[in-house]
Amino acid sequence: MGGLSLAESPPMLRRATLLLCLLPGAALAQATTPGTTSALVTTQGVSGLANQAECSSTTSTATWTIGSSVTPVIANGDRYRLGAATQGAGCTSSGTIPAGISQDLTATGATQVVTGVFVTAMAATASVGSCTQASDVTIALCVYYLPGGSTTNWQLVSQGTFVFQLAVPPRPRINGVTPGDSQLSVAVVAGDTTATETATRSVTYRVTCTPSTGGGAPVTSGSSNVGRVICGGLTNSIPYTVTAQAASQAGNPGAVSDPTGPDASTTPLPFLDFWQVYKGQGGVEQGGCSTGGAGALAPALALLGLLAVRRRRS
Protein backbone atom coordinates (compact mmCIF):
# COMPACT_ATOMS: atom_id res chain seq x y z
CA MET A 1 0.00 0.00 0.00
CA GLY A 2 2.87 2.40 0.78
CA GLY A 3 4.62 4.54 -1.83
CA LEU A 4 1.47 5.95 -3.47
CA SER A 5 1.89 9.72 -4.06
CA LEU A 6 -1.05 12.17 -4.22
CA ALA A 7 -0.65 12.56 -7.95
CA GLU A 8 -0.75 8.79 -8.41
CA SER A 9 -3.71 8.26 -6.10
CA PRO A 10 -7.19 7.58 -7.47
CA PRO A 11 -9.34 10.67 -8.26
CA MET A 12 -11.75 10.05 -5.31
CA LEU A 13 -8.86 9.97 -2.86
CA ARG A 14 -7.37 13.14 -4.30
CA ARG A 15 -10.70 14.94 -3.94
CA ALA A 16 -11.05 13.80 -0.34
CA THR A 17 -7.54 15.00 0.49
CA LEU A 18 -8.25 18.37 -1.11
CA LEU A 19 -11.50 18.66 0.91
CA LEU A 20 -9.60 17.92 4.12
CA CYS A 21 -7.12 20.67 3.29
CA LEU A 22 -9.93 23.18 2.66
CA LEU A 23 -11.88 22.43 5.87
CA PRO A 24 -9.76 24.57 8.21
CA GLY A 25 -10.21 27.52 5.88
CA ALA A 26 -13.97 27.06 5.95
CA ALA A 27 -13.87 26.98 9.73
CA LEU A 28 -11.90 30.23 9.81
CA ALA A 29 -14.40 31.88 7.47
CA GLN A 30 -17.24 30.77 9.77
CA ALA A 31 -15.58 32.48 12.75
CA THR A 32 -16.12 35.90 11.14
CA THR A 33 -19.86 35.38 10.70
CA PRO A 34 -21.79 37.96 12.78
CA GLY A 35 -23.33 36.77 16.02
CA THR A 36 -26.97 37.05 17.04
CA THR A 37 -28.77 39.91 18.72
CA SER A 38 -32.27 39.97 20.18
CA ALA A 39 -34.34 42.77 21.67
CA LEU A 40 -36.99 42.68 24.38
CA VAL A 41 -39.39 45.56 24.92
CA THR A 42 -39.92 45.76 28.62
CA THR A 43 -43.53 46.95 28.73
CA GLN A 44 -45.20 43.85 27.22
CA GLY A 45 -42.31 41.42 27.59
CA VAL A 46 -42.57 39.26 24.44
CA SER A 47 -39.07 38.94 23.02
CA GLY A 48 -38.65 40.28 19.51
CA LEU A 49 -41.99 42.09 19.37
CA ALA A 50 -43.29 45.62 19.91
CA ASN A 51 -46.94 46.61 19.72
CA GLN A 52 -48.58 49.80 18.42
CA ALA A 53 -48.43 51.61 21.75
CA GLU A 54 -44.75 50.81 22.24
CA CYS A 55 -43.98 51.84 18.67
CA SER A 56 -45.41 55.31 19.20
CA SER A 57 -44.45 55.79 22.84
CA THR A 58 -41.60 58.20 23.53
CA THR A 59 -40.75 56.42 26.79
CA SER A 60 -40.88 52.77 25.75
CA THR A 61 -37.46 51.13 25.79
CA ALA A 62 -35.96 47.84 24.74
CA THR A 63 -33.19 45.68 26.12
CA TRP A 64 -30.74 44.35 23.55
CA THR A 65 -28.86 41.14 24.17
CA ILE A 66 -25.78 41.10 21.96
CA GLY A 67 -23.85 38.03 20.97
CA SER A 68 -20.81 39.39 19.16
CA SER A 69 -18.44 37.53 16.85
CA VAL A 70 -15.47 39.46 18.27
CA THR A 71 -14.18 39.90 21.78
CA PRO A 72 -13.54 43.62 22.38
CA VAL A 73 -10.88 45.04 24.68
CA ILE A 74 -12.13 47.76 27.02
CA ALA A 75 -8.63 49.16 27.57
CA ASN A 76 -8.29 49.84 23.84
CA GLY A 77 -11.50 51.90 23.83
CA ASP A 78 -13.39 49.41 21.67
CA ARG A 79 -17.02 50.40 21.17
CA TYR A 80 -20.29 49.01 19.80
CA ARG A 81 -22.75 50.92 17.65
CA LEU A 82 -26.39 49.80 17.62
CA GLY A 83 -28.15 50.15 14.32
CA ALA A 84 -31.38 49.17 12.59
CA ALA A 85 -32.37 48.70 8.99
CA THR A 86 -35.29 47.59 6.91
CA GLN A 87 -35.52 43.86 6.51
CA GLY A 88 -35.12 44.20 2.76
CA ALA A 89 -31.89 46.20 2.95
CA GLY A 90 -30.43 44.32 5.87
CA CYS A 91 -27.42 45.39 7.92
CA THR A 92 -24.61 47.21 6.15
CA SER A 93 -21.37 45.25 6.14
CA SER A 94 -19.05 47.51 4.11
CA GLY A 95 -18.57 51.12 3.07
CA THR A 96 -19.60 53.95 5.34
CA ILE A 97 -20.79 52.91 8.76
CA PRO A 98 -24.49 53.76 9.26
CA ALA A 99 -25.60 56.18 11.93
CA GLY A 100 -26.50 54.59 15.25
CA ILE A 101 -29.88 54.62 16.93
CA SER A 102 -28.21 55.85 20.10
CA GLN A 103 -24.75 56.95 21.20
CA ASP A 104 -21.94 54.43 20.70
CA LEU A 105 -21.29 52.46 23.84
CA THR A 106 -18.25 50.93 25.46
CA ALA A 107 -17.87 47.31 24.39
CA THR A 108 -17.34 45.22 27.48
CA GLY A 109 -17.51 41.71 26.10
CA ALA A 110 -18.55 39.34 23.33
CA THR A 111 -21.91 39.03 25.05
CA GLN A 112 -23.39 42.23 26.32
CA VAL A 113 -26.79 43.42 27.51
CA VAL A 114 -27.77 46.96 26.64
CA THR A 115 -30.79 48.53 28.33
CA GLY A 116 -32.73 51.69 27.63
CA VAL A 117 -32.75 51.59 23.83
CA PHE A 118 -35.70 53.70 22.75
CA VAL A 119 -38.22 51.83 20.61
CA THR A 120 -39.20 54.96 18.70
CA ALA A 121 -35.55 55.39 17.67
CA MET A 122 -35.42 51.80 16.44
CA ALA A 123 -38.61 52.43 14.41
CA ALA A 124 -37.31 55.71 12.97
CA THR A 125 -33.90 54.32 12.01
CA ALA A 126 -35.47 51.34 10.29
CA SER A 127 -38.05 53.54 8.50
CA VAL A 128 -41.05 51.74 9.98
CA GLY A 129 -43.34 54.66 9.14
CA SER A 130 -46.76 54.86 10.77
CA CYS A 131 -47.21 52.93 13.99
CA THR A 132 -50.91 52.46 13.23
CA GLN A 133 -50.53 50.80 9.84
CA ALA A 134 -52.41 47.54 9.29
CA SER A 135 -49.44 45.30 8.64
CA ASP A 136 -46.57 44.08 10.77
CA VAL A 137 -43.10 45.43 9.95
CA THR A 138 -39.98 43.33 10.44
CA ILE A 139 -36.67 45.14 10.83
CA ALA A 140 -33.03 44.10 11.10
CA LEU A 141 -31.06 44.76 14.27
CA CYS A 142 -27.39 45.51 13.60
CA VAL A 143 -24.43 45.74 15.93
CA TYR A 144 -21.18 47.25 14.62
CA TYR A 145 -17.79 46.88 16.29
CA LEU A 146 -15.57 49.96 16.36
CA PRO A 147 -12.02 48.94 17.39
CA GLY A 148 -10.53 51.78 19.44
CA GLY A 149 -13.64 53.79 18.64
CA SER A 150 -12.65 54.03 14.95
CA THR A 151 -15.50 54.64 12.52
CA THR A 152 -13.40 53.69 9.52
CA ASN A 153 -12.07 50.30 10.58
CA TRP A 154 -15.47 48.99 11.64
CA GLN A 155 -17.07 45.56 11.38
CA LEU A 156 -20.61 44.12 11.50
CA VAL A 157 -20.38 41.70 14.42
CA SER A 158 -23.95 40.83 15.32
CA GLN A 159 -27.43 41.01 13.84
CA GLY A 160 -31.00 39.93 14.52
CA THR A 161 -34.60 40.60 13.60
CA PHE A 162 -37.34 42.48 15.41
CA VAL A 163 -41.03 42.76 14.56
CA PHE A 164 -43.20 45.80 15.02
CA GLN A 165 -46.48 43.92 15.35
CA LEU A 166 -48.85 46.65 14.26
CA ALA A 167 -51.75 44.57 12.97
CA VAL A 168 -54.70 44.36 15.32
CA PRO A 169 -56.89 41.23 15.51
CA PRO A 170 -60.40 41.39 14.08
CA ARG A 171 -63.42 42.10 16.25
CA PRO A 172 -64.58 38.77 17.72
CA ARG A 173 -68.11 37.43 17.82
CA ILE A 174 -69.85 35.86 20.80
CA ASN A 175 -71.25 32.58 19.59
CA GLY A 176 -73.18 31.73 22.74
CA VAL A 177 -73.14 32.01 26.50
CA THR A 178 -73.79 29.14 28.90
CA PRO A 179 -74.60 30.14 32.46
CA GLY A 180 -73.07 28.29 35.38
CA ASP A 181 -72.86 28.65 39.13
CA SER A 182 -71.34 32.13 39.65
CA GLN A 183 -69.83 32.03 36.18
CA LEU A 184 -70.59 32.38 32.48
CA SER A 185 -68.95 30.25 29.83
CA VAL A 186 -68.61 32.37 26.71
CA ALA A 187 -68.00 30.88 23.27
CA VAL A 188 -65.89 33.37 21.32
CA VAL A 189 -65.03 33.06 17.64
CA ALA A 190 -62.74 35.21 15.49
CA GLY A 191 -64.49 37.90 13.52
CA ASP A 192 -64.10 38.65 9.85
CA THR A 193 -61.02 40.62 8.88
CA THR A 194 -61.46 44.10 7.48
CA ALA A 195 -59.14 46.51 5.71
CA THR A 196 -57.73 47.80 8.98
CA GLU A 197 -58.06 44.66 11.05
CA THR A 198 -55.72 41.90 10.04
CA ALA A 199 -55.81 38.44 11.55
CA THR A 200 -52.57 38.06 13.44
CA ARG A 201 -50.81 34.79 14.06
CA SER A 202 -51.59 34.36 17.74
CA VAL A 203 -54.69 35.85 19.28
CA THR A 204 -56.01 35.67 22.83
CA TYR A 205 -59.48 36.59 23.98
CA ARG A 206 -60.69 38.41 27.04
CA VAL A 207 -64.32 38.60 28.12
CA THR A 208 -65.90 41.33 30.22
CA CYS A 209 -69.10 40.67 32.15
CA THR A 210 -70.88 43.83 33.29
CA PRO A 211 -73.77 43.45 35.77
CA SER A 212 -76.99 45.13 34.79
CA THR A 213 -77.88 46.57 38.18
CA GLY A 214 -76.58 46.09 41.66
CA GLY A 215 -74.12 43.39 40.75
CA GLY A 216 -70.94 45.23 41.57
CA ALA A 217 -68.07 46.05 39.26
CA PRO A 218 -67.52 44.50 35.81
CA VAL A 219 -65.49 41.30 35.81
CA THR A 220 -62.88 40.65 33.15
CA SER A 221 -61.71 37.12 32.46
CA GLY A 222 -58.14 36.04 32.03
CA SER A 223 -56.77 35.73 28.51
CA SER A 224 -57.49 32.52 26.69
CA ASN A 225 -56.66 31.30 23.22
CA VAL A 226 -59.38 28.66 23.19
CA GLY A 227 -62.93 29.02 21.97
CA ARG A 228 -64.53 29.15 25.43
CA VAL A 229 -63.65 31.82 27.95
CA ILE A 230 -64.87 31.63 31.54
CA CYS A 231 -66.05 34.79 33.25
CA GLY A 232 -65.92 33.72 36.91
CA GLY A 233 -66.62 35.21 40.32
CA LEU A 234 -70.03 36.54 39.30
CA THR A 235 -73.12 37.08 41.43
CA ASN A 236 -75.87 34.52 40.90
CA SER A 237 -79.29 35.69 39.68
CA ILE A 238 -77.88 38.97 38.30
CA PRO A 239 -78.10 39.33 34.48
CA TYR A 240 -74.84 40.40 32.85
CA THR A 241 -73.88 42.08 29.61
CA VAL A 242 -71.07 40.17 27.96
CA THR A 243 -68.50 41.55 25.54
CA ALA A 244 -65.33 40.03 24.11
CA GLN A 245 -62.09 41.53 22.85
CA ALA A 246 -59.13 39.96 21.10
CA ALA A 247 -55.50 40.89 21.58
CA SER A 248 -52.52 40.10 19.37
CA GLN A 249 -49.45 38.35 20.70
CA ALA A 250 -47.73 41.68 21.28
CA GLY A 251 -50.83 43.06 22.99
CA ASN A 252 -52.59 45.13 20.35
CA PRO A 253 -56.24 45.19 21.42
CA GLY A 254 -58.86 44.69 18.75
CA ALA A 255 -62.32 46.21 18.64
CA VAL A 256 -64.86 45.12 21.24
CA SER A 257 -67.53 42.66 20.08
CA ASP A 258 -71.24 43.34 19.97
CA PRO A 259 -72.70 42.85 23.45
CA THR A 260 -74.72 39.79 24.42
CA GLY A 261 -77.41 40.02 27.10
CA PRO A 262 -78.53 40.82 29.63
CA ASP A 263 -80.92 37.88 29.42
CA ALA A 264 -81.49 34.40 30.83
CA SER A 265 -78.43 32.97 29.07
CA THR A 266 -76.17 35.54 30.74
CA THR A 267 -77.57 35.09 34.24
CA PRO A 268 -75.48 32.81 36.47
CA LEU A 269 -77.50 30.55 38.76
CA PRO A 270 -76.70 27.94 41.41
CA PHE A 271 -77.30 25.02 39.08
CA LEU A 272 -77.52 21.54 40.60
CA ASP A 273 -75.37 18.85 38.99
CA PHE A 274 -76.63 15.35 38.23
CA TRP A 275 -75.79 13.86 41.64
CA GLN A 276 -77.48 16.73 43.44
CA VAL A 277 -80.58 16.38 41.27
CA TYR A 278 -80.61 12.60 41.85
CA LYS A 279 -80.26 12.87 45.61
CA GLY A 280 -82.63 15.81 45.76
CA GLN A 281 -85.32 13.65 44.19
CA GLY A 282 -84.78 10.94 46.81
CA GLY A 283 -82.29 8.66 45.04
CA VAL A 284 -81.26 5.71 47.25
CA GLU A 285 -77.62 5.39 46.16
CA GLN A 286 -75.33 6.66 48.89
CA GLY A 287 -71.99 6.73 47.12
CA GLY A 288 -68.75 5.21 48.32
CA CYS A 289 -67.88 1.55 48.09
CA SER A 290 -70.57 -1.07 48.27
CA THR A 291 -71.93 -2.10 51.62
CA GLY A 292 -72.90 -5.51 53.01
CA GLY A 293 -72.31 -8.60 50.89
CA ALA A 294 -71.33 -6.65 47.79
CA GLY A 295 -68.79 -4.64 49.71
CA ALA A 296 -67.11 -7.82 50.90
CA LEU A 297 -66.63 -8.97 47.30
CA ALA A 298 -63.66 -6.77 46.56
CA PRO A 299 -61.43 -8.04 49.37
CA ALA A 300 -62.63 -11.59 48.72
CA LEU A 301 -61.63 -11.35 45.05
CA ALA A 302 -58.30 -9.82 46.01
CA LEU A 303 -57.67 -12.73 48.41
CA LEU A 304 -58.56 -15.27 45.71
CA GLY A 305 -56.18 -13.58 43.27
CA LEU A 306 -53.39 -13.63 45.84
CA LEU A 307 -53.95 -17.33 46.52
CA ALA A 308 -53.87 -18.10 42.80
CA VAL A 309 -50.57 -16.26 42.37
CA ARG A 310 -49.00 -18.03 45.35
CA ARG A 311 -50.18 -21.39 44.04
CA ARG A 312 -48.55 -20.74 40.63
CA ARG A 313 -45.27 -19.78 42.25
CA SER A 314 -45.11 -22.84 44.54
Place this chain on the structure above:
Amino acid sequence: MKKALLALALALALPAAAQSPVLVSKESPRWGSFQFSISPFSPDIDSEFVGATSPPYATTFGTSRPLMVQGIFSKSVWISEVGTLDVGFGAGWWQASGQGQYTNASGVVVRGGSTTLMIIPLQVAVAYRFDWFYDRFDVPIAPYIRGALVDYIWNTSGQGGVSSWTSATGTTYRGNGATFGLSGTLGLALVLDAFDTGLSRQMDYDIGINRSMLFFDFTKSSVNDFGSQKSWQLAPSYWAWSVGLLFVY
Protein backbone atom coordinates in the same frame (compact mmCIF):
# COMPACT_ATOMS: atom_id res chain seq x y z
CA MET B 1 -38.44 -31.29 -21.82
CA LYS B 2 -40.04 -32.37 -18.53
CA LYS B 3 -36.75 -31.88 -16.72
CA ALA B 4 -36.47 -28.38 -18.13
CA LEU B 5 -39.99 -27.47 -17.00
CA LEU B 6 -39.30 -28.88 -13.53
CA ALA B 7 -36.10 -26.84 -13.26
CA LEU B 8 -37.96 -23.69 -14.33
CA ALA B 9 -40.70 -24.31 -11.78
CA LEU B 10 -38.14 -24.81 -9.03
CA ALA B 11 -36.25 -21.69 -10.07
CA LEU B 12 -39.44 -19.60 -9.82
CA ALA B 13 -40.69 -21.14 -6.61
CA LEU B 14 -37.51 -21.18 -4.53
CA PRO B 15 -36.91 -17.40 -4.25
CA ALA B 16 -40.54 -16.80 -3.28
CA ALA B 17 -40.33 -19.49 -0.63
CA ALA B 18 -37.14 -17.96 0.72
CA GLN B 19 -38.73 -14.49 0.99
CA SER B 20 -41.90 -15.54 2.80
CA PRO B 21 -41.47 -18.38 5.25
CA VAL B 22 -45.12 -19.48 5.26
CA LEU B 23 -45.51 -22.29 7.71
CA VAL B 24 -47.13 -25.52 6.79
CA SER B 25 -46.85 -26.94 10.30
CA LYS B 26 -49.63 -26.95 12.89
CA GLU B 27 -50.70 -23.74 14.64
CA SER B 28 -48.86 -22.52 17.72
CA PRO B 29 -50.15 -23.46 21.19
CA ARG B 30 -53.04 -21.36 22.40
CA TRP B 31 -52.68 -19.41 25.62
CA GLY B 32 -55.72 -17.16 25.80
CA SER B 33 -57.50 -14.34 24.06
CA PHE B 34 -57.94 -10.59 23.97
CA GLN B 35 -61.02 -8.76 22.84
CA PHE B 36 -62.19 -5.19 22.61
CA SER B 37 -65.68 -3.96 21.92
CA ILE B 38 -67.95 -0.94 21.72
CA SER B 39 -71.50 -0.82 22.96
CA PRO B 40 -74.16 1.91 23.23
CA PHE B 41 -74.86 2.22 26.93
CA SER B 42 -77.40 3.95 29.14
CA PRO B 43 -77.78 3.05 32.82
CA ASP B 44 -81.26 2.44 34.18
CA ILE B 45 -80.87 4.89 37.07
CA ASP B 46 -84.33 6.29 36.43
CA SER B 47 -85.89 2.92 37.35
CA GLU B 48 -86.08 4.33 40.89
CA PHE B 49 -88.30 7.13 39.71
CA VAL B 50 -91.16 5.37 37.96
CA GLY B 51 -93.87 7.86 37.05
CA ALA B 52 -91.71 10.92 37.73
CA THR B 53 -92.27 13.77 35.27
CA SER B 54 -88.56 14.68 35.19
CA PRO B 55 -86.46 11.67 36.20
CA PRO B 56 -82.91 12.78 37.00
CA TYR B 57 -80.88 10.79 34.46
CA ALA B 58 -83.06 11.44 31.40
CA THR B 59 -83.54 15.09 32.35
CA THR B 60 -79.81 15.63 32.76
CA PHE B 61 -78.27 13.46 30.06
CA GLY B 62 -81.16 12.85 27.68
CA THR B 63 -82.04 9.57 26.04
CA SER B 64 -78.92 9.09 23.93
CA ARG B 65 -76.65 6.12 24.58
CA PRO B 66 -72.97 7.09 24.64
CA LEU B 67 -70.56 4.36 23.60
CA MET B 68 -68.93 2.17 26.22
CA VAL B 69 -65.54 0.76 25.21
CA GLN B 70 -64.29 -2.39 26.88
CA GLY B 71 -61.45 -4.88 26.63
CA ILE B 72 -61.04 -8.34 28.16
CA PHE B 73 -57.84 -10.33 28.61
CA SER B 74 -58.51 -14.04 29.09
CA LYS B 75 -56.57 -17.20 29.88
CA SER B 76 -57.77 -20.40 28.25
CA VAL B 77 -58.15 -22.90 31.06
CA TRP B 78 -59.70 -25.75 29.08
CA ILE B 79 -59.28 -26.36 25.36
CA SER B 80 -61.18 -29.30 23.90
CA GLU B 81 -62.33 -30.49 20.48
CA VAL B 82 -65.65 -28.78 21.10
CA GLY B 83 -64.56 -25.42 22.37
CA THR B 84 -62.53 -23.27 24.73
CA LEU B 85 -63.18 -22.18 28.28
CA ASP B 86 -61.68 -18.74 29.01
CA VAL B 87 -61.33 -16.96 32.33
CA GLY B 88 -60.50 -13.28 32.04
CA PHE B 89 -60.41 -9.78 33.44
CA GLY B 90 -61.90 -6.81 31.66
CA ALA B 91 -61.94 -3.04 31.99
CA GLY B 92 -63.53 -0.21 30.06
CA TRP B 93 -64.69 3.40 30.07
CA TRP B 94 -67.93 5.28 29.58
CA GLN B 95 -69.08 8.84 30.17
CA ALA B 96 -72.23 10.89 29.75
CA SER B 97 -72.18 14.69 29.74
CA GLY B 98 -75.09 17.01 30.34
CA GLN B 99 -76.23 20.27 31.86
CA GLY B 100 -77.26 21.00 35.42
CA GLN B 101 -80.66 22.23 36.50
CA TYR B 102 -82.06 25.13 38.44
CA THR B 103 -85.71 25.47 39.35
CA ASN B 104 -86.74 29.10 39.76
CA ALA B 105 -89.43 30.53 41.99
CA SER B 106 -92.04 29.98 39.29
CA GLY B 107 -91.18 26.30 39.09
CA VAL B 108 -89.55 26.66 35.68
CA VAL B 109 -86.48 24.49 35.18
CA VAL B 110 -83.52 26.35 33.71
CA ARG B 111 -80.54 24.43 32.30
CA GLY B 112 -76.93 25.46 32.74
CA GLY B 113 -73.54 24.48 34.05
CA SER B 114 -71.95 21.17 33.17
CA THR B 115 -72.18 17.77 34.80
CA THR B 116 -70.93 14.28 33.98
CA LEU B 117 -71.39 10.67 34.99
CA MET B 118 -68.35 8.48 34.33
CA ILE B 119 -68.14 4.71 34.74
CA ILE B 120 -65.12 2.40 34.64
CA PRO B 121 -66.62 -1.07 34.25
CA LEU B 122 -64.45 -3.87 35.62
CA GLN B 123 -65.33 -7.54 35.27
CA VAL B 124 -64.12 -11.03 35.99
CA ALA B 125 -65.53 -13.15 33.21
CA VAL B 126 -65.89 -16.84 32.39
CA ALA B 127 -66.67 -17.59 28.75
CA TYR B 128 -67.16 -20.73 26.70
CA ARG B 129 -66.68 -20.51 22.95
CA PHE B 130 -67.79 -23.31 20.62
CA ASP B 131 -64.91 -23.65 18.12
CA TRP B 132 -66.29 -26.98 16.90
CA PHE B 133 -68.10 -25.61 13.85
CA TYR B 134 -64.91 -24.13 12.40
CA ASP B 135 -62.45 -26.78 13.57
CA ARG B 136 -64.61 -29.72 12.45
CA PHE B 137 -66.56 -28.42 9.42
CA ASP B 138 -64.75 -25.21 8.41
CA VAL B 139 -67.95 -23.26 9.07
CA PRO B 140 -66.59 -19.85 10.16
CA ILE B 141 -68.85 -19.20 13.12
CA ALA B 142 -68.24 -19.60 16.82
CA PRO B 143 -71.15 -19.09 19.23
CA TYR B 144 -70.22 -18.21 22.77
CA ILE B 145 -71.66 -17.54 26.18
CA ARG B 146 -70.15 -15.49 28.95
CA GLY B 147 -70.96 -14.83 32.56
CA ALA B 148 -69.28 -12.08 34.55
CA LEU B 149 -69.04 -10.57 37.98
CA VAL B 150 -68.88 -6.83 37.36
CA ASP B 151 -67.83 -3.87 39.43
CA TYR B 152 -68.71 -0.44 38.07
CA ILE B 153 -66.50 2.28 39.51
CA TRP B 154 -68.39 5.51 38.98
CA ASN B 155 -67.94 9.22 39.47
CA THR B 156 -70.30 12.16 39.06
CA SER B 157 -68.98 15.66 38.64
CA GLY B 158 -70.26 19.19 38.42
CA GLN B 159 -68.68 22.57 37.87
CA GLY B 160 -66.38 22.23 40.87
CA GLY B 161 -65.20 18.62 40.44
CA VAL B 162 -66.62 15.59 42.23
CA SER B 163 -70.24 16.16 43.19
CA SER B 164 -71.52 16.14 46.72
CA TRP B 165 -74.96 16.58 48.23
CA THR B 166 -75.87 17.45 51.79
CA SER B 167 -79.18 16.22 53.18
CA ALA B 168 -81.50 18.19 55.44
CA THR B 169 -80.00 16.36 58.41
CA GLY B 170 -76.51 17.50 57.47
CA THR B 171 -75.21 14.22 56.07
CA THR B 172 -72.97 14.70 53.05
CA TYR B 173 -72.97 12.14 50.24
CA ARG B 174 -70.10 12.25 47.77
CA GLY B 175 -70.96 11.41 44.19
CA ASN B 176 -68.54 8.58 43.55
CA GLY B 177 -68.36 4.92 44.44
CA ALA B 178 -68.41 1.35 43.20
CA THR B 179 -71.38 -0.89 42.49
CA PHE B 180 -71.28 -4.64 41.93
CA GLY B 181 -73.44 -6.81 39.74
CA LEU B 182 -73.70 -9.75 37.37
CA SER B 183 -73.99 -10.04 33.62
CA GLY B 184 -74.73 -12.74 31.06
CA THR B 185 -73.83 -12.61 27.38
CA LEU B 186 -74.89 -14.54 24.29
CA GLY B 187 -72.85 -13.94 21.20
CA LEU B 188 -71.78 -15.11 17.79
CA ALA B 189 -68.30 -14.69 16.34
CA LEU B 190 -67.35 -14.77 12.69
CA VAL B 191 -63.99 -16.51 12.23
CA LEU B 192 -62.06 -14.20 9.91
CA ASP B 193 -59.28 -16.74 9.32
CA ALA B 194 -61.60 -18.64 7.00
CA PHE B 195 -61.39 -15.85 4.45
CA ASP B 196 -57.59 -15.89 4.14
CA THR B 197 -55.99 -19.00 5.58
CA GLY B 198 -52.54 -18.00 4.30
CA LEU B 199 -52.65 -14.69 6.10
CA SER B 200 -53.99 -16.44 9.17
CA ARG B 201 -51.02 -18.81 9.26
CA GLN B 202 -48.66 -15.90 8.69
CA MET B 203 -50.14 -13.99 11.65
CA ASP B 204 -49.67 -17.05 13.83
CA TYR B 205 -46.06 -17.36 12.66
CA ASP B 206 -45.27 -13.63 13.00
CA ILE B 207 -47.09 -12.56 16.15
CA GLY B 208 -48.64 -15.72 17.57
CA ILE B 209 -52.28 -14.87 16.86
CA ASN B 210 -53.98 -18.18 16.15
CA ARG B 211 -57.38 -16.85 15.29
CA SER B 212 -59.15 -13.53 14.64
CA MET B 213 -62.88 -13.08 15.05
CA LEU B 214 -65.46 -10.37 14.54
CA PHE B 215 -68.18 -10.76 17.13
CA PHE B 216 -71.61 -9.44 17.92
CA ASP B 217 -73.35 -10.18 21.19
CA PHE B 218 -76.15 -9.25 23.57
CA THR B 219 -75.64 -8.74 27.28
CA LYS B 220 -78.20 -8.60 30.04
CA SER B 221 -76.90 -7.36 33.35
CA SER B 222 -77.90 -6.13 36.76
CA VAL B 223 -75.56 -3.78 38.60
CA ASN B 224 -77.19 -2.75 41.85
CA ASP B 225 -75.10 -4.45 44.54
CA PHE B 226 -77.17 -7.60 44.08
CA GLY B 227 -80.48 -5.95 44.86
CA SER B 228 -79.34 -3.70 47.68
CA GLN B 229 -81.95 -1.19 48.81
CA LYS B 230 -79.20 1.43 49.04
CA SER B 231 -77.96 1.10 45.48
CA TRP B 232 -79.00 2.46 42.15
CA GLN B 233 -79.23 0.39 39.00
CA LEU B 234 -76.25 1.06 36.76
CA ALA B 235 -77.06 -1.65 34.20
CA PRO B 236 -79.18 -0.90 31.15
CA SER B 237 -82.80 -1.95 31.22
CA TYR B 238 -82.38 -3.70 27.86
CA TRP B 239 -80.25 -6.40 26.29
CA ALA B 240 -77.26 -4.30 25.31
CA TRP B 241 -75.60 -5.18 22.02
CA SER B 242 -71.93 -4.83 21.40
CA VAL B 243 -69.60 -5.41 18.49
CA GLY B 244 -65.86 -6.00 18.53
CA LEU B 245 -62.82 -8.05 17.60
CA LEU B 246 -61.41 -11.05 19.41
CA PHE B 247 -57.92 -12.45 18.98
CA VAL B 248 -56.93 -15.92 20.14
CA TYR B 249 -53.22 -16.18 20.86
